[in-house]
Amino acid sequence: MIELYLSLPIWVQASLKGLIAIGLIIPIAGACSLAERKISAWIQGRPGPNRARAWGLGYIPILGPILQRLGVFHLMADGAKFVFKEDVVPGHVNKFYYYLAPLVALVPSLCTIVVVPFGAYFDAATETLKPLILADVDVGILAVFAIGSLSVYSLILAGWASNSKYPFLGGVRASAQLISYELSMTLSVIPVFLWVNAPGPEATLSLFAVVESQSQPGFWGGMWFVFLMPLCAFVFLVSLFAETNRQPFDMPESEADLVGGFHTEYGEFKWSIFFVAEYAHMTIGSGVFVLLFLGGWNPLPWVPLEPLIAGLPVWLGGLIGASVFLGKTFFFIFLFMWVRWTLPRFRYDQVMKLGWQKLLPIAIANVIFYALAIALIERA
Amino acid sequence: MATEFNVPDTAAKTAKAASQEFETEKMSLAMGPSHPSTHGVLRLQLELDGETVTHCDPVLGYLHRGDEKIAENMTYNQFVPYTDRLDYLAPLANNAAYAAAVEKLANLEVPARVQAIRVITSEMARVSSHLMGLGAYGIDVGAWSVFLYSFTEREKLYTLFEELTGARFTTSYSRIGGVARDVPEGWTDRVLAFCDQFPPILDEILKLLTRNKIFMDRTVDVGVITAKDAVAYGLSGPNLRGSGVKSDLRKDRPYWGYDQYEFEVPVGSKGDCYDRYLCRGEEMKQSIRIIRQAIAKFPAGDYYAKDAVRIFAPKKDKVLTSMEELINNFMIVTEGPQMPAGEVYFEAENPKGTLGFFIVSKGGGVPWRLKIRGPSFCNLSILPKVCQDELVSDVVSILGSLDFVMGECDR
Numbered sequence: 001m002i003e004l005y006l007s008l009p010i011w012v013q014a015s016l017k018g019l020i021a022i023g024l025i026i027p028i029a030g031a032c033s034l035a036e037r038k039i040s041a042w043i044q045g046r047p048g049p050n051r052a053r054a055w056g057l058g059y060i061p062i063l064g065p066i067l068q069r070l071g072v073f074h075l076m077a078d079g080a081k082f083v084f085k086e087d088v089v090p091g092h093v094n095k096f097y098y099y100l101a102p103l104v105a106l107v108p109s110l111c112t113i114v115v116v117p118f119g120a121y122f123d124a125a126t127e128t129l130k131p132l133i134l135a136d137v138d139v140g141i142l143a144v145f146a147i148g149s150l151s152v153y154s155l156i157l158a159g160w161a162s163n164s165k166y167p168f169l170g171g172v173r174a175s176a177q178l179i180s181y182e183l184s185m186t187l188s189v190i191p192v193f194l195w196v197n198a199p200g201p202e203a204t205l206s207l208f209a210v211v212e213s214q215s216q217p218g219f220w221g222g223m224w225f226v227f228l229m230p231l232c233a234f235v236f237l238v239s240l241f242a243e244t245n246r247q248p249f250d251m252p253e254s255e256a257d258l259v260g261g262f263h264t265e266y267g268e269f270k271w272s273i274f275f276v277a278e279y280a281h282m283t284i285g286s287g288v289f290v291l292l293f294l295g296g297w298n299p300l301p302w303v304p305l306e307p308l309i310a311g312l313p314v315w316l317g318g319l320i321g322a323s324v325f326l327g328k329t330f331f332f333i334f335l336f337m338w339v340r341w342t343l344p345r346f347r348y349d350q351v352m353k354l355g356w357q358k359l360l361p362i363a364i365a366n367v368i369f370y371a372l373a374i375a376l377i378e379r380a
Numbered sequence: 381m382a383t384e385f386n387v388p389d390t391a392a393k394t395a396k397a398a399s400q401e402f403e404t405e406k407m408s409l410a411m412g413p414s415h416p417s418t419h420g421v422l423r424l425q426l427e428l429d430g431e432t433v434t435h436c437d438p439v440l441g442y443l444h445r446g447d448e449k450i451a452e453n454m455t456y457n458q459f460v461p462y463t464d465r466l467d468y469l470a471p472l473a474n475n476a477a478y479a480a481a482v483e484k485l486a487n488l489e490v491p492a493r494v495q496a497i498r499v500i501t502s503e504m505a506r507v508s509s510h511l512m513g514l515g516a517y518g519i520d521v522g523a524w525s526v527f528l529y530s531f532t533e534r535e536k537l538y539t540l541f542e543e544l545t546g547a548r549f550t551t552s553y554s555r556i557g558g559v560a561r562d563v564p565e566g567w568t569d570r571v572l573a574f575c576d577q578f579p580p581i582l583d584e585i586l587k588l589l590t591r592n593k594i595f596m597d598r599t600v601d602v603g604v605i606t607a608k609d610a611v612a613y614g615l616s617g618p619n620l621r622g623s624g625v626k627s628d629l630r631k632d633r634p635y636w637g638y639d640q641y642e643f644e645v646p647v648g649s650k651g652d653c654y655d656r657y658l659c660r661g662e663e664m665k666q667s668i669r670i671i672r673q674a675i676a677k678f679p680a681g682d683y684y685a686k687d688a689v690r691i692f693a694p695k696k697d698k699v700l701t702s703m704e705e706l707i708n709n710f711m712i713v714t715e716g717p718q719m720p721a722g723e724v725y726f727e728a729e730n731p732k733g734t735l736g737f738f739i740v741s742k743g744g745g746v747p748w749r750l751k752i753r754g755p756s757f758c759n760l761s762i763l764p765k766v767c768q769d770e771l772v773s774d775v776v777s778i779l780g781s782l783d784f785v786m787g788e789c790d791r
Contacts, residue, residue, distance in 0.1 A: 256521070343592070345523075
């Protein structure tokens, strides 16, 4: 099996990997929409979706009722509905950009997973930990930011192409908000990479290197960056909420005043693509947060993964690493939903004020502080 | 422009100064009639400069059904179900207010038991209406869970209503000279049980919002209505009291024996959205207090006025056994309850404000003219003034804080 895979041309290997990643992230996004409904129900003290029951699957003795309670069939029915609904395009829209917008939303969030490692395995040949990653490039985090920030165009395009007032307001809000929070987000990760990279030619921005530096032996080595740089983690997390348009920062689509915001004029499959993209964005954002600040696939602070899986078969070690990482990521997805169903929504100008007047100064002060501190430590 | 408006913050001020330098185009935005935050079918024709509202023009009438004209074509008793549809979130209070207005015309004194039933049901209606208002306000500022929590409590009240009246929503419970049927056995105990379990839950719900930084940012100093304006625009209910005017008909002109119950009238200090929200929260607690007292001294007796022979339809078994009662029943049903000629105005403190009925009668069973003073209509009249120079999102929180119902606004 592995020999066959390795004998394939490199571009076939890459496409296969890409397909697997897409095949993984889209179901996760779908599961997120189900989780959102179930978690909101849980928070609000109601059962949530639990009625639908599919032919065949629903009648399996024990599994069927469990799936029904979980509302899995609602998810399937929802997905099928979006695909098979009539594709209505309002007459007043700019068709080209109207169709383009959902694609622009989905493609960047799928592309970013190329550089995000989602686990690690122990390579017996070199006796080192290797990342489970599609492409371990040195630009790592820069690629995530560069590609991820493209998705703002989808909101702007959707807002403009809809040629309608509420989407227009939503699009304008989206562009201003996302660009403002990108600044603090980028600034908040600089201290992490300052810490990771010793001065020298072999500096790296790879996310794998960040996790590696959180799995060193010793008190400082095994410490997760969330303890070392709590403020960075906080700024990053808040910006992440704003970047993924999650409440309390969901200005572009705040349904109370803008009806649906940028997606008011969208329906059926195109609408659902926006949501798959949002959840994919959320998943990847949480993943990056876990990698940067929560030790990636290391199960506990000061407990690195490497010695735990050194003796195990490759597939088992890889599975453990990936599970630990995904578990932490899912916790953050849960956090996103928890916040959404608890807090009210900011007003648009308050979001901007928070971004420029609070978060950005904190992020800048943070960078200066850690730059000086790291310089002093290295001097000593 | 001659008048200097209150601009919300410095950013908007600079934007305003900039717009005076450069020619900018204003955008007109129709908020409603179908919009998630206009609570029904209100339409606000907004003129926007960026996101700042430069002009707000409420357009009413999308739910106009001609209730006042309908009233002229039917007997007094037949109009009771129509009062359900005024403030459809508190039909019990509307029914009772209407019946009391006609009783005032007939110069009829209802028994103490009827008064107590009306007090209890009106206060329960107030709690249910405020719960709905609170929940909807939660949605307006983005706190969905608040809505579902308060809705759960409201469902419990509706179950009690169902037991009492046979309907959950459109109750049609009051009759002129009494109520449709007596209180079922054990019902008051169940109401007391609700009164026991409700306040802690209410505190919990309010805790989600009251000291929440985001919620306070959204509501404090937003949509300020001064006491003077509130009175000038004819505001009533929690909207008036939120502006610091201590005016409550239950205290000022007690009816149904409200003077024998102890309760406080909460008033706000600033008149912003936050004050109105706080007033509603406190009013619910006071209503629970009133219900407890009313049940504690719940008088025995009849559930209709004995002397209202030509007004209150006789019991079914009497209709079937006695000739006179049969004729009487026939007359009441066909010609309506016989009223003296005259003009009368009665207003009651409803959840949304002062609901008034002005009845002109030329005698007989049909009103010659019935004018309804819907509190929501008067409360909404201040919208153009409050929304001036606020942001679009603020319009949503102002609308929610005014807690209106289009049913009684458009009538």
